[in-house]
Amino acid sequence: MSAFIRWVRRNLVVIAGLLTLAFLILPNVVVMVFSFNKPKGKFNYAWQEFSTDAWSDPCGVADMCGSLSLSLQIALWSTLGATVLGTMIAFALARYRFKARGAVNSLIFLPMAMPEVVMAASLLTLFLNMGAQLGFWTILIAHIMFCLSFVVTAVKARVMSMDPRLEEAARDLYAGPVQTFVRVTLPIAAPGIAAGALLAFALSFDDFIITNFNAGSTVTFPMFVWGSAQRGTPVQINVIGTAMFAIAVICVLAGILVGNRRKKHA
Amino acid sequence: MTDTTRGDVRLSGISKTYGSFTAVHPLDLTVPEGSFFALLGASGCGKTTTLRMIAGLEDPSSGTVHLGDQDVTALPPYKRPVNTVFQSYALFPHLSITENIAFGLRRRGIKSVKKQVDEMLELVQLGDHAHKRPHQLSGGQQQRVAVARALINHPKVLLLDEPLGALDLKLRRQMQLELKRIQTEVGITFVHVTHDQEEAMTMADQVAVMNAGRVEQLGSPADLYENPQTTFVANFLGTSNLITAEVADKGADTLVVKAGDAKLSLPTARTSADTRTGEKVLLGIRPEKIALTHADEAGTIAEGRNRITGRIAQSSFIGVSTQYVIDSPAGNGLEVYVQNVEADRRLAPGAEVVLHWNPEHSFGLDAAQDIDAGTEEEVAA
Amino acid sequence: MTTVTDAPPPLAPAQPPAKPPKRRGRFTPYWLLLPGLLWLVVFFALPMLYQASTSVQTGSLETGYKVTWHFQTYLDALGEYWPQFLRSVLYAGIATVLCLLLGYPLAYLIAFKAGRWRNLVLILVIAPFFTSFLIRTLAWKTILADGGWVVGTLDTLHLLDVTSWLGLTEGDRVLATPLAVVCGLTYNFLPFMILPLYTSLERIDGRLHEASGDLYARPFTTFRKVTFPLSLPGVVSGTLLTFIPASGDYVNAQLLGSTSEKMVGNVIQSQFLTVLDYPTAAALSFILMAAILIMVTLYIRRAGTEDLV
Numbered sequence: 001m002s003a004f005i006r007w008v009r010r011n012l013v014v015i016a017g018l019l020t021l022a023f024l025i026l027p028n029v030v031v032m033v034f035s036f037n038k039p040k041g042k043f044n045y046a047w048q049e050f051s052t053d054a055w056s057d058p059c060g061v062a063d064m065c066g067s068l069s070l071s072l073q074i075a076l077w078s079t080l081g082a083t084v085l086g087t088m089i090a091f092a093l094a095r096y097r098f099k100a101r102g103a104v105n106s107l108i109f110l111p112m113a114m115p116e117v118v119m120a121a122s123l124l125t126l127f128l129n130m131g132a133q134l135g136f137w138t139i140l141i142a143h144i145m146f147c148l149s150f151v152v153t154a155v156k157a158r159v160m161s162m163d164p165r166l167e168e169a170a171r172d173l174y175a176g177p178v179q180t181f182v183r184v185t186l187p188i189a190a191p192g193i194a195a196g197a198l199l200a201f202a203l204s205f206d207d208f209i210i211t212n213f214n215a216g217s218t219v220t221f222p223m224f225v226w227g228s229a230q231r232g233t234p235v236q237i238n239v240i241g242t243a244m245f246a247i248a249v250i251c252v253l254a255g256i257l258v259g260n261r262r263k264k265h266a
Numbered sequence: 267m268t269d270t271t272r273g274d275v276r277l278s279g280i281s282k283t284y285g286s287f288t289a290v291h292p293l294d295l296t297v298p299e300g301s302f303f304a305l306l307g308a309s310g311c312g313k314t315t316t317l318r319m320i321a322g323l324e325d326p327s328s329g330t331v332h333l334g335d336q337d338v339t340a341l342p343p344y345k346r347p348v349n350t351v352f353q354s355y356a357l358f359p360h361l362s363i364t365e366n367i368a369f370g371l372r373r374r375g376i377k378s379v380k381k382q383v384d385e386m387l388e389l390v391q392l393g394d395h396a397h398k399r400p401h402q403l404s405g406g407q408q409q410r411v412a413v414a415r416a417l418i419n420h421p422k423v424l425l426l427d428e429p430l431g432a433l434d435l436k437l438r439r440q441m442q443l444e445l446k447r448i449q450t451e452v453g454i455t456f457v458h459v460t461h462d463q464e465e466a467m468t469m470a471d472q473v474a475v476m477n478a479g480r481v482e483q484l485g486s487p488a489d490l491y492e493n494p495q496t497t498f499v500a501n502f503l504g505t506s507n508l509i510t511a512e513v514a515d516k517g518a519d520t521l522v523v524k525a526g527d528a529k530l531s532l533p534t535a536r537t538s539a540d541t542r543t544g545e546k547v548l549l550g551i552r553p554e555k556i557a558l559t560h561a562d563e564a565g566t567i568a569e570g571r572n573r574i575t576g577r578i579a580q581s582s583f584i585g586v587s588t589q590y591v592i593d594s595p596a597g598n599g600l601e602v603y604v605q606n607v608e609a610d611r612r613l614a615p616g617a618e619v620v621l622h623w624n625p626e627h628s629f630g631l632d633a634a635q636d637i638d639a640g641t642e643e644e645v646a647a
Numbered sequence: 648m649t650t651v652t653d654a655p656p657p658l659a660p661a662q663p664p665a666k667p668p669k670r671r672g673r674f675t676p677y678w679l680l681l682p683g684l685l686w687l688v689v690f691f692a693l694p695m696l697y698q699a700s701t702s703v704q705t706g707s708l709e710t711g712y713k714v715t716w717h718f719q720t721y722l723d724a725l726g727e728y729w730p731q732f733l734r735s736v737l738y739a740g741i742a743t744v745l746c747l748l749l750g751y752p753l754a755y756l757i758a759f760k761a762g763r764w765r766n767l768v769l770i771l772v773i774a775p776f777f778t779s780f781l782i783r784t785l786a787w788k789t790i791l792a793d794g795g796w797v798v799g800t801l802d803t804l805h806l807l808d809v810t811s812w813l814g815l816t817e818g819d820r821v822l823a824t825p826l827a828v829v830c831g832l833t834y835n836f837l838p839f840m841i842l843p844l845y846t847s848l849e850r851i852d853g854r855l856h857e858a859s860g861d862l863y864a865r866p867f868t869t870f871r872k873v874t875f876p877l878s879l880p881g882v883v884s885g886t887l888l889t890f891i892p893a894s895g896d897y898v899n900a901q902l903l904g905s906t907s908e909k910m911v912g913n914v915i916q917s918q919f920l921t922v923l924d925y926p927t928a929a930a931l932s933f934i935l936m937a938a939i940l941i942m943v944t945l946y947i948r949r950a951g952t953e954d955l956v
Binding site for chain 1: 321322323342343344345348349350352353354356357358359360369370373374415416419
Binding site: 031128237256 | 772775779790891
């Protein structure tokens with residue numbers, strides 16, 4: 001018994017860490033298990049019996065797949081917008097000295113230090129005052145706005161850590177300004193830009209609070225889930241949640257495998 | 267090659283200021299075509315800025331840069347027939363070794379690069395590594411890729427910015443010889459920036475010693491070493507004993523100077539200071555030029571040699587030589603290197619000795635200068 | 648990396664130039680900044696002004712609103728909704744502390760103990776993000792369901808008595824109590840604590856632990872005197888990244904709580920989207936923003952870290 005206690009004491013950090021990990025994973029396990037449930041009534045909160053009905057008909061719920069495709073569209077467009085605008089800002093901040101740097105940095109930082117509900121509410125007052133029609137465009141505008149700062153942060157870090165001599169070397173080797181940018185700067189900054197874009201996509205796709213305020217009657221996927229929590233949760237929600245989780249994990253693992261193989265063979 | 271001005275690099279009145287700080291004072295310098303030229307100095311002396319102005323990476327505040335007859339001052343770097351080997355190499359991490367080397371050719375629209383790249387890989391002995399990425403190579407290999415990447419463009423001038431700074435000592439020696447070999451083989455003008463005096467002396471035909479944005483002295487390594495004209499050059503290249511002395515008599519070819527109780531002679535031709543009788547002068551002598559004799563045998567020293575008496579304060583055995591530090595009335599802390607051929611056991615700390623040398627090896631410097639300029643402690647501070 | 652024969656490649660340039668390279672185009676940075684900054688000014692800064700102005704307007708939906716500098720709205724809003732404000736700060740505060748306590752061991756595990764499992768554990772921390780957080784929050788309804796095994800276990804261990812004495816639960820329920828809301832908040836923002844903690848722990852040189860041990864520090868002293876102080880930047884940004892969104896959240900209170908767990912976010916949401924009392928909603932949102940900014944500024948001053956971005 002005392003040996004067991006000693007073992008626990010020595011591995012206390014590992015045990016605590018693994019418990020936290022379990023706490024993090026548990027809801028995903030529940031989501032997955034309940035995607036095979038066949039609930040009685042409208043809510044999928046209690047286990048009844050095993051069934052693959054939902055998996056064989058994932059779009060069998062009215063409007064759900066429509067909201068999913070709308071969310072994907074918005075995520076793609078806002079990723080594109082935020083990545084282009086954010087990369088430009090990041091380059092300006094990392095590469096040039098100019099006046100009002102501090103002010104620009106604060107303007108980039110503030111959206112990340114603001115509770116979403118504040119941004120959501122104030123943006124809504126603007127749209128109401130302008131008499132804008134709430135819907136796809138207002139959602140897109142809002143998403144680009146709050147994704148922008150995250151892209152700037154990711155790209156800036158990468159550009160700042162880049163050796164400025166690389167660009168000098170390119171210019172020294174007969175590459176004009178455009179060629180230097182396309183052949184050297186952009187490829188080296190690419191991992192940072194990709195990281196920023198991925199982050200923007202994930203943030204936009206999963207955003208609820210800002211969308212909730214500025215969507216009007218348009219329904220994105222998180223909005224659909226929110227509504228169904230009131231009206232009744234179809235099992236298909238769990239199917240989509242599980243599928244997205246699986247796709248993400250497979251993509252990441254594949255990426256790691258390809259990366260390892262390239263390292264070995266290069 | 268007969269027309270000597272054809273490929274020379276000529277800097278005329280070139281300077282660089284950043285706000286109120288002057289990195290390079292107006293400077294005139296000619297690098298002859300086909301030479302291996304070194305810009306030597308401590309960090310912050312303006313040597314790299316000078317190099318960058320030749321490359322076009324820095325706009326001079328005044329003056330012009332000529333390559334042969336062409337004024338390139340206003341040309342951006344990508345239009346100058348000059349290439350650079352950067353400090354820490356700046357190899358493109360996202361490109362293979364082949365593509366790194368081919369980069370310049372491709373930018374000038376040359377399609378078939380394979381033959382030239384292969385030749386270059388051959389020249390720098392990296393044929394097996396063509397498809398690797400820079401991070402997969404060792405420091406020495408990266409350095410050779412950087413040289414190949416620049417040389418493949420057949421520049422009029424190759425600029426090297428501390429190219430060996432990131433390598434360890436042994437590899438650095440090896441690469442010094444390697445670079446010298448490549449330069450002899452391709453016959454291109456090399457301008458080499460370094461803070462390592464040994465490196466500059468081993469490799470270069472001509473060395474310009476820079477200090478605080480100015481060229482202190484220009485010449486062949488042997489000339490700089492044997493006949494330094496400032497205390498900075500005397501201390502920065504190797505070690506010098508600088509003795510403060512007073513001019514006692516001024517002859518046609520020789521000055522007689524007094525230091526402590528010793529009377530020493532100094533060739534006028536080797537004195538850069540303009541001195542009159544009664545004025546101060548610095549007499550310099552390299553430690554290896556001095557012979558050491560125990561005081562008991564002072565009588566055996568040949569006539570006509572400069573001599574100083576003193577006492578050994580420290581001695582350290584180096585292997586090929588023994589280095590002594592000697593205090594004397596003429597000056598404390600004089601250094602003497604004695605070859606370990608026939609060791610005299612009496613030469614130990616505390617022993618009374620006579621230092622003597624051929625007066626021809628003395629050099630004279632202006633006493634108004636900082637006597638410690640260019641010493642290691644001073645450069646480090 | 649098997650081909651490295653001699654010296655390792657240089658780690659960093661010996662003397663990087665102090666300034667970014669000078670460019671010829673003087674106006675280039677402004678052109679680069681213009682579109683993005685314009686976006687932020689129009690859709691982030693300007694709305695703040697609109698909101699400030701809305702908060703001092705009076706009127707109704709039918710007659711329209713006018714700026715009347717009616718600051719009474721602020722007092723009324725605070726007077727009526729101070730419990731929700733207090734709850735927001737309290738719940739977000741507890742959740743942040745719990746995140747730190749739960750997240751630190753895991754971040755430490757990933758940084759120092761995971762070895763070749765490091766990437767896998769990191770993926771497991773990030774991967775849940777890809778399932779919509781609303782779906783995952785709903786899963787807690789199942790986990791914490793009345794009569795479920797979690798509640799059963801807590802009951803058997805008499806932990807429910809403790810939490811109910813603390814006012815966190817009521818009777819033999821967890822759902823629709825403060826505990827459920829805090830649990831949801833902790834769960835939702837835990838990765839935002841773990842990732843910055845991991846980043847700053849990972850930068851710590853492992854030899855420092857050995858050096859500390861060599862200098863007679865026991866493992867716990869090493870942690871207290873070396874590891875924890877060095878991870879402070881991660882602690883600061885982790886707590887901010889957890890506390891700020893948690894204090895404005897209304898999803899957890901809505902899905903896992905009852906009407907007596909409503910936070911300020913819920914009030915702002917319903918005032919804006921259901922009650923349509925825009926001045927009150929704007930005033931509440933403005934107070935929340937001001938409170939957060941003041942707290943964050945004080946906290947950053949106190950912690951002495953300014954380089955968060």
